[in-house]
Amino acid sequence: MAGSAVSATTLKRKHLGESKSQKKRQRPVTTEAIVDRTLVTSKSQDEVTASDSFVSPQVQSEWTVSKAAGGRMVDIDPILTEDQRFLIVPYTTSIQIYSTADSLLVRRIPMPSPNRNLGIVGLRQCLTDPSMVWVACANGIISKVNWTGESETPIVASIPTASGTASSLATLLVSVGDSDAKKTSAEVVLVAEMPTDHSPTRVIAYDGELRLLNVLLKLAAGMSRLHTMETLVGAGLVYASAGKQFYLGTPRSLELASLDELAYEFYTFACEDLITATDARIVPLSRSKKGSSKQQHQQQMSIDVAIGCARGPIYCYSDILTRLQAMDAATATASKGPRESLQPKKMHWHRRAVHSLKWSRDGNYLVSGGSEHTLVLWQLDTNKQSFLPHLTGIIENIVVSASGSAYVVHLDDNSVMVLSSAQLEPTAYISGVQSAVYVNSALKDHLVPRIGEKYSLSNIDVVMALNPAAPERMYLCVGDGLQASRNGSKPYLQSVDLSSMRSIGKQAIARTSLTANNTTPSGATIIDPEIKHMAFSCDGKWLATIDEWMPPSNSQTDLGASEGDSELRKERREVFLKIWDAETAIESESQENAPLPLVSRINTPHETSHPESVLDLAADPQNARFATLGRDGIARIWKPRPRQRDGLAIKDDRGKELHTWICDIAVTVNHRQSIVAMSGADYSRIEGRLSFADDGSCLVAAFGAGDEGSIHVIDAHTGHIRYSWDDLWRGSLHGLQLLGPYVIVLSHDLRVFDMVADSLVYGLPLSNPSNLDSSSGAANLAIDRMSRHFAVSLRHTEGSELLIFSPNSMEPLLSHHFESRIAALSASAEPHTSGFLVLDNEAQVFTVSQASNDNGLVVARSLDEMQLDAVEEKLSTNGVELLDASDDEDEGEPGQNGKPEAMDIDTSDAMEIDVDEDSSSHPAIINQHQLSDIFDAAPTYAMVPLEDLFLKVAALLANKPVGSA
Structure with missing residues (x-):
């Protein structure tokens, strides 16, 4: 904005140094001046019909929203593959596969439930096919996903639960068949449903094809949901916890003719504290004899259980299954003799809740973690602890690799690392956006007030x-x-x-x-x-x-009387x-x-x-x-x-x-509000925003309390207030930006004011103003000085809306619905790059740019999306073929003219290529500035796709040399 143009047209009428008769400010902008049109803020872009949307399809296609990048890791155990090459990490709305060799993202698979309240709640690797994983979402969708990328559609199968809810997921293997010769191993998927008004918490079994089998466990009415649910695959046991109750289930029969006969008998006991983490292991008592049945083999095993609680203690129960069966038998027979009692071994080091707890593969150690930022290794034989302190966040999950040589530790700062169990040194580290996110459930440390x-x-x-x-x-x-x-x-x-x-x-x-x-x-x-x-x-x-x-x-006790605490x-x-x-x-x-x-x-x-x-x-x-x-002020x-x-x-x-x-x-700038806004109840309502002009010549400041506020234009070099306006916003002030001569004000209304013309260009009342009562965060405003557009984000109960406007038109160029809530909105900072960057409350990053703009913002993509693996394999294959062709050509026997004979190549299906005679003797010469124009045209994060770079370089190589025409 040119400051001279403003002063030439308005200073004669609006200068504060004029006489008292001419010192009147501009009249307040009335609501009648605002165009009476309502924005669509509760519908997604696909749901907006032609009648209620004022965005034309031609204009709408100019702006695009990229796929989500990043995200927030959820409180679920990640999966480390058996060969320890890949790490499968569950996020709120997707599962992401990382390479442990370089900690790079290999693949991102979004799940069909993007809502923050209905995100992923369970992840397990398929026991019969390691290339598959089972994923459960809070809305009850159970999916079988191919994480290797070999399938065009990663989600192989999907089915909703009967109640439409899910809280945890587990898998186990059972033997099915009429005879020993026909017995096969079948996988069973266990899903714990959330309690509803019509049904209590239940554990339901599905087969490998997601066919409903039966209900294995039904809790009493009024019981909370299952906090943990795991299985011991080698013994066919299921153990879970809810509140202070611990459940241990054993199969009624291990010899099943069909999966429909699957049934479990559960034993339960109450722990001394709220249960936050559980783990179990199998201790073989003696080797099974040949021909012994699986029922006898189960009796020759001892089950040890470790339970972590909300106040920090860890209880270890040895041979828990035998003791529970003895207690149940004594209760059933009403025996008057001494009864078996549970006498756990108590270990207490954590000050707060035990967030995760795992046995080592050899059973000599317990590995635990909590809010102390310390990984604790309990040596059970000597009762000594080893510590790995000063981690970057609270430990949420611990996973022990199949070989026991590595630990996977998930921290609450949105990071996960792979540690070697011998030296406790990280071999892989993945860290994402650590912004605050919305958590629907209470954290483990908050279970105890x-x-x-x-x-x-x-x-x-x-x-x-x-x-x-x-x-x-x-x-x-x-x-x-x-x-x-x-x-x-x-x-x-x-x-x-x-x-x-x-x-x-x-x-x-x-x-x-x-x-x-x-x-x-x-x-x-x-x-x-x-x-x-x-x-x-x-x-x-x-x-x-x-x-x-x-x-x-x-x-307040340290400050004095409570009356003067504020x-x-x-x-x-x-x-x-x-x-x-x-x-x-x-x-x-x-x-x-x-x-x-x-x-x-x-x-x-x-x-x-x-x-x-x-x-x-x-x-x-x-x-x-x-x-x-x-x-x-x-x-x-x-x-x-x-x-x-x-x-x-x-x-x-x-x-x-x-x-x-x-x-x-x-x-x-608080001339009129110096008495009203600085005392009483209006003090908490004081709001203010700042924005510089494009050329830095003036500074626009908005200051006031609620609806009573003014916008001032300040000379940035002298500090003089050139002119002011009153009542340019309504309700809470959420944003103020200066784009050219236009002052953009975001409150309960969106208003664009032209300072040079001294008139309101347009105004739009925003729907659901009750969502905008908060003075911060409910709405965001950002301007793009490169494309001369501005973006507005609005939050509501169903998510967020993002709108792109031009200062000259009230028709939004883009109206996009986000299932999550937008936490931050910013425009590109590079002078030659346009677009907007969106960060939501799930730590996901989106870019908004014009489809026709090559200098738009671009964020990271996975290796699978960039097809780097395919390109590397293709280049390797082509290199071998060229080498073989060269060797064959050199080793060919000479013909009659002393030159090697031509190779016998079938060219019937080959493409005919016209080759210039001079091109074989004159290679193409490429100058350095030509390559710089290709590779340095945009910054690293805004680099064009590799396919486009290859085509541009190939075009240089294909050009005829100078003088060959």
Whole structure:
């Protein structure tokens, strides 16, 4: 936007320095000026009909939404193949296969239930066919999936359960046949259903073709769902837990004529605490004699069970099946003699819930993990523990490989690693986006209520930014795992490589409390500061962050009287503006992810009688400057100043000039709200947004309390307020952007205002305004300066809507429905790249770009989608054929003219190729700049497909040499 054009047309009428008679602001924009049309926010793109959609098909096809990349790993044991070459990891809406050799994504298979509440709840490898896996979703869909990629349709079979629910999945093998000669092994799939109003929790058996067999277990009415369900394949046993109850099932007969005769007898007992993790093993007592039946073989085995509980203890039960049978027999006969009792061995090291528990293959160790970020190995013979501490997150799942030589550890920071069991060193590591996600069920540590702990279930807002100097990286503000993020602690900055969707590193930006026991003396969790805002400078050399911390409300006993607790907490609020040197970290060659050096820290950038929160942070698109707007109603512009000593510039060890950041301009924008908005109930309703013009000449600031607010245009060089408008938004203010001469305001309405014409271009009332009452996160606004479009995301109970608009037209160019909720929305940061980046509450990343634009955003794809395996195999095969042809040609016997005879090749089916006579003697010459035009046309993460690169290089090789015509 040209600042001179604005001042030439409006300063004569709107300048605040005019006489009192001319000092009137523009009249409020009435709701009648808004076009009375309702956006479709509860229908997907396929469901929008021609009558209720105002998006033409021709325009709609110009913008496309990519497939999901990344995702959140769920609390289910991953699968490590028997050869330990591949790792199958379950995500919320997909299963992803990784190579353990290089930790790269090989294949991503989406499941038919993309809803966050109906995601994957069970994953097991097929016992009869290792190339298949069984997947269960919460909506009751049971699928048989081919994970190897050999089938065109990965989902081979699928069937819904009778109740339409599922909570866990297990498999076992049974022997079926009339005689020993005809007996075969058949696989049985066990599905635990969720309790409903009409039916209790049940365990239902299906055969390998997903044919319903019968109900094996039915819990009493009022019982909770099964938390765990596993099987012992070698013994045909089933064990599960619900609350404090443990269930152990044995088959009534191991000699089955058909699967319809499958039936189980369950034994149950109550544990002393809530059960969170279970595992069992088979201990052979003696070798079975020849000809002994399987029933006798089962009696010659001992079953040991380990149970982890919600308060930290681990109970080990030896020969549990024999004891339960003896107790049941004593109860049935009403014997008056001494009864068998369960006397478990108790081990207690974990402070909170035991999240996962596994026996080692040799049975000498127990491996457990919990919220202490430590892997514990219990040596049962000596009662000693070995520790692997300081992991990056809470341990959620542990898997022992088939050979026992490796452990797979899944952490709650969305990462999984493969450890060697001998040295406990990682051999593979996979880490994804660690943003906060929506969790429908309670976490294991939250099963036991504790004093002073409050958890937010809907705080999924993510602060995201893209660096113009490194556009292939995405920066997120995250916590120390999922549980810490739910507590409101997000002090870390994570960098993610979009080209591979792998986490590059994580750095503490705010003050952190890294202790062994991160709790207060009263037992409450210590809350770390949260990063509220983040922005990169236009050249990508500087990063500005705003972190804030305030004492939690449960600490009022330390602050004094409860009546003045709110004011005392405000006085102890800590707010910091920090400037980081992003250029040094990117240019560092010693480390792939060097930490960002801190350049300046401004304590309390905005304050009145106490520190005030920062409402927004904006970066100048043309200069290295940042602007902040505080709750005190003051907008400040910050710029760097070279450090000097005795008149000479101070430089670092590499000769780079050092800077410090200072406040260059401070402008008060709360003229009318200085009394109303700064006191009473209106204080909590204060809102504000900032945005720079395209050329950095002016700064637009919106400030107010609720509907009573103003938008001011500030000269970014002098700090003078040029003109203002009142009542340009309604309800909560969610976004403000300046795109050319247009001021785009997102609240309960979407309004586009032309500053030069001094008129409202258009306005759209958003449907379901009750979903937009929150002042943050319910809606997002982002502008794309390259394509001159802007994007709007809206949340509702059924997911989210993404709309793409042009400032000149109220017709949305794209209306896309997401089943998940959008947590962050950002535009491309690279000058020559257009598009938008979407991050949802399942840690999935989407790109939105124009189909006709070659410079659109592109995120990582799996090796299977890029067909790298097929290309590698094809190149290898072709190389052998060429080598053989060359050898045959050299070894051919000479003919009459002394030259080798021509090879006898059948060319009847071969393609006829016209070859220029001169082309064989004059090879094509390719200049370096021609290859640079192909390979350097876009950044790494926006690289065109390999097929297009191959065709372009082949076109250069196929060109006739100069002068050959």
